[in-house]
Amino acid sequence: MTSRPAAIEASGLYVSRARTAILCGLDFTVDSGRITGLLGPSGSGKTTLMRAIVGVQRITRGTLVVLGLPAGSSPLRADVGYVTQGASVYPDLSVEANVRYFGAMHSATTADAAEAIAAVGLESLARQKAADLSGGQFSRVSLACALVARPRLLILDEPTVGLDPVLRAELWERFAAMAAAGTTLLVSSHVMEEASHCSSLLLLRDGLLLAQLTPAELAERGRSADLERAFLTIIKAADRGQEERPVAP
Numbered sequence: 587m588t589s590r591p592a593a594i595e596a597s598g599l600y601v602s603r604a605r606t607a608i609l610c611g612l613d614f615t616v617d618s619g620r621i622t623g624l625l626g627p628s629g630s631g632k633t634t635l636m637r638a639i640v641g642v643q644r645i646t647r648g649t650l651v652v653l654g655l656p657a658g659s660s661p662l663r664a665d666v667g668y669v670t671q672g673a674s675v676y677p678d679l680s681v682e683a684n685v686r687y688f689g690a691m692h693s694a695t696t697a698d699a700a701e702a703i704a705a706v707g708l709e710s711l712a713r714q715k716a717a718d719l720s721g722g723q724f725s726r727v728s729l730a731c732a733l734v735a736r737p738r739l740l741i742l743d744e745p746t747v748g749l750d751p752v753l754r755a756e757l758w759e760r761f762a763a764m765a766a767a768g769t770t771l772l773v774s775s776h777v778m779e780e781a782s783h784c785s786s787l788l789l790l791r792d793g794l795l796l797a798q799l800t801p802a803e804l805a806e807r808g809r810s811a812d813l814e815r816a817f818l819t820i821i822k823a824a825d826r827g828q829e830e831r832p833v834a835p
């Protein structure tokens with residue numbers, strides 16, 4: 587792995603929800619200017635971790651440093667973008683009005699809004715009311731609203747769900763261009779084939795970090811070029827060797 591400055595550093599990170607341990611002592615770093623994939627089965631804690639990073643989820647124990655400050659610090663608001671699974675878009679406004687509205691909070695220009703809309707492939711629908719879009723189009727408005735703020739760190743919770751393969755490929759190209767320009771991206775996904783677009787992968791399982799590795803290392807460790815199969819092999823190996831699950835403090 588390269589030794590870039592870390593955009594996110596977690597050390598002994600525990601998070602509990604409703605008195606249940608959800609994240610159990612995570613240690614990892616996310617390099618700046620890279621795409622890091624957050625992968626794991628449903629319920630493994632991906633959204634909880636993302637919420638902790640953006641500062642809307644209380645940490646039970648450990649440290650979580652984001653862009654050099656404790657997660658949730660107010661100066662981070664302008665620097666961290668978060669696109670949730672549930673689109674935070676005003677259905678009665680047009681695509682353009684939505685993006686310009688979010689852009690205005692970050693002093694973005696009309697041209698910035700148009701660029702963000704183009705980045706998610708919605709130019710031809712810019713004047714359309716968000717309520718009249720398809721599910722995939724609607725979620726892309728959310729993404730454009732995050733892009734227009736030009737955050738240094740962009741947290742994306744399953745951004746490619748419901749998108750066709752062409753659009754999915756275009757979005758990953760867009761993410762790669764953003765990373766090349768210095769933005770740090772943390773992207774969660776269920777789709778293991780998307781892991782190949784990432785520089786580094788965090789593999790979560792039941793609130794534990796099974797591994798942090800590159801896609802090539804995942805293929806090698808899981809003994810398959812098919813990353814889904816490789817991940818399953820690692821999960822099965824972890825299940826076989828699993829010791830008692832750490833208890834939240």
Ligand SMILES: Nc1ncnc2c1ncn2[C@@H]1O[C@H](COP(=O)(O)OP(=O)(O)OP(=O)(O)O)[C@@H](O)[C@H]1O
Pocket residue numbers: 603604606608626627628629630631632633634635
């Ligand atoms: N508000 C809550 N109170 C208590 N437990 C919760 C709450 N929200 C989520 N959980 C539990 O936390 C665990 C992790 O949930 P989380 O949403 O972080 O997983 P995930 O990996 O993002 O799942 P998915 O891929 O299905 O979105 C799950 O077992 C879930 O039931």
